[in-house]
Amino acid sequence: MQLLPTFDLILFGGTGDLAMRKLLPALYRRVACGQISSDSRIIGAARGELTLEEYVAQVRESCQEHVGAEFDEATWSAFAERLSYTKIDAKQEGDFVRLSDILRGREECVRVFFLSTAPDLFAPICEHLARHGLVTPQSRVVLEKPLGHDRASSAEINRRVGAIFEEQQIFRIDHYLGKEPVQNLLALRFGNTLFEPLWRRGRVQHVQITVAEDIGVERRADFYDRTGALRDMVQNHLLQLLCIIAMEPPATSDPDAMRDEKLKVLRALRPLVGRDVLTKTVRGQYKAGAAKGQPVVGYLEEKGVPPDSTTETFVALKVEIDSWRWAGVPFYLRTGKRLQERLSEIVVTFEDVPHSIYDRPDTAHALNRLVIQLQPDECITMTVLAKSPGDGMHLKPVNLSLDFSETFKTRTLDAYERLLTDIVRGNLTLFMRRDELDAAWQWIDPIREAWQRYDERPKIYTAGTWGPAAASALIGRDGFAWRNEI
Numbered sequence: 001m002q003l004l005p006t007f008d009l010i011l012f013g014g015t016g017d018l019a020m021r022k023l024l025p026a027l028y029r030r031v032a033c034g035q036i037s038s039d040s041r042i043i044g045a046a047r048g049e050l051t052l053e054e055y056v057a058q059v060r061e062s063c064q065e066h067v068g069a070e071f072d073e074a075t076w077s078a079f080a081e082r083l084s085y086t087k088i089d090a091k092q093e094g095d096f097v098r099l100s101d102i103l104r105g106r107e108e109c110v111r112v113f114f115l116s117t118a119p120d121l122f123a124p125i126c127e128h129l130a131r132h133g134l135v136t137p138q139s140r141v142v143l144e145k146p147l148g149h150d151r152a153s154s155a156e157i158n159r160r161v162g163a164i165f166e167e168q169q170i171f172r173i174d175h176y177l178g179k180e181p182v183q184n185l186l187a188l189r190f191g192n193t194l195f196e197p198l199w200r201r202g203r204v205q206h207v208q209i210t211v212a213e214d215i216g217v218e219r220r221a222d223f224y225d226r227t228g229a230l231r232d233m234v235q236n237h238l239l240q241l242l243c244i245i246a247m248e249p250p251a252t253s254d255p256d257a258m259r260d261e262k263l264k265v266l267r268a269l270r271p272l273v274g275r276d277v278l279t280k281t282v283r284g285q286y287k288a289g290a291a292k293g294q295p296v297v298g299y300l301e302e303k304g305v306p307p308d309s310t311t312e313t314f315v316a317l318k319v320e321i322d323s324w325r326w327a328g329v330p331f332y333l334r335t336g337k338r339l340q341e342r343l344s345e346i347v348v349t350f351e352d353v354p355h356s357i358y359d360r361p362d363t364a365h366a367l368n369r370l371v372i373q374l375q376p377d378e379c380i381t382m383t384v385l386a387k388s389p390g391d392g393m394h395l396k397p398v399n400l401s402l403d404f405s406e407t408f409k410t411r412t413l414d415a416y417e418r419l420l421t422d423i424v425r426g427n428l429t430l431f432m433r434r435d436e437l438d439a440a441w442q443w444i445d446p447i448r449e450a451w452q453r454y455d456e457r458p459k460i461y462t463a464g465t466w467g468p469a470a471a472s473a474l475i476g477r478d479g480f481a482w483r484n485e486i
């Protein structure tokens with residue numbers, strides 16, 4: 001494990017949900033691996049007046065909870081030594097004076113400003129940093145999603161942040177790109193000759209991308225109700241997965257070579273506008289039902305959600321890509337909260353054989369399928385037909401599986417561990433470039449506009465199911481079914 005260069009990481013939103021659940025446990029794990037030098041510092045920054053002891057106690061509790069059995073006292077002491085806290089209110093100039101004092105004399109080391117705050121604070125924080133002379137050539141700024149709430153607001157954030165930081169200093173996070181199976185999908189596609197000839201129209205029948213969650217809105221009702229599933233999940237995670245599946249092979253592993261190819265996919269998405277939106281998208285909202293065998297309330301009864309909210313907690317879409325490679329191949333995307341199970345997967349279904357000479361299962365079960373599962377397990381499975389043992393040629397589907405934890409017998413890095421180390425090293429490959437983000441919003445905005453114009457209200461589904469029946473009809477109309485329904 002290579003030691004990272006010495007850094008100061010200033011974590012704005014340092015007491016927030018993301019910091020506590022993901023970022024600090026990820027940094028803890030990197031300390032455990034010996035990757036973070038003893039002179040590196042992790043500086044939590046938030047509005048609360050906390051003492052260092054209070055902050056350290058909070059972080060300890062969350063690390064214990066999220067690191068689980070791997071938590072140990074020796075690593076904790078090493079981690080806690082690198083931890084500090086400073087109160088920063090983005091509206092208080094004086095708080096940035098204190099930050100300057102903390103950072104003084106460390107201009108040569110890597111400086112990471114990680115903004116895990118509401119997006120309307122991104123530009124003001126960067127402007128404060130610039131006014132106080134805190135932006136050094138070795139600085140990076142990390143912007144957590146959502147970056148704005150539409151194309152115009154995202155462009156405005158990018159413009160103001162871009163006036164202070166160079167594009168190569170800006171790390172726009174989409175943590176789905178940091179997940180191990182997504183990396184493996186790249187390895188599969190661009191490290192082997194096997195798939196490339198099949199990766200196109202004529203060979204691929206259709207593609208499904210599912211990101212299903214069994215949780216509800218948790219403690220984020222306020223944010224979620226203003227955002228909805230389209231902006232929370234589709235605009236970023238699902239479109240990025242789509243790009244990784246659909247992009248052309250980049251010429252090199254250079255960050256911009258990859259980002260150029262992803263951008264081409266986003267620009268080739270057939271726009272969903274006007275009434276087309278009503279037939280190619282499904283909005284849903286969960287009502288009371290069950291999760292993990294326990295009764296749960298509906299979205300409208302969640303604490304902090306207005307009782308008449310029309311925010312969607314589920315979206316399914318049919319997406320087409322107007323390119324030589326993908327013309328005529330439908331991509332079906334769906335995501336939702338309070339679905340039957342936590343499951344994220346990409347399913348590439350190949351065309352049927354042109355002529356069958358053997359006794360085979362019905363077509364839905366006979367097709368070759370590549371399933372890249374991101375959650376709950378990290379694995380890639382290829383379904384092929386094989387002869388079932390015994391008399392006669394009866395074909396049955398069997399799975400060729402690559403289970404990463406089984407194969408490599410090692411714990412894979414959590415997405416945030418990978419992304420944080422890339423940020424410190426300055427590697428932009430897994431981060432979204434400004435033009436990519438703009439293209440994604442450009443495609444998303446008309447969908448929301450059409451929902452509003454035609455007053456498309458979410459269809460109600462019971463918590464603990466796979467979403468509204470209309471989502472099955474969306475894919476069913478083309479003669480296909482979601483993998484869990486086959």
Ligand code: BG6
Binds near residue numbers: 145175213232344375
């Ligand atoms: C976040 C969304 O980006 O991704 C959340 O804001 C969602 O609503 C989360 O729960 C899902 O991430 P993961 O890694 O748990 O699948």
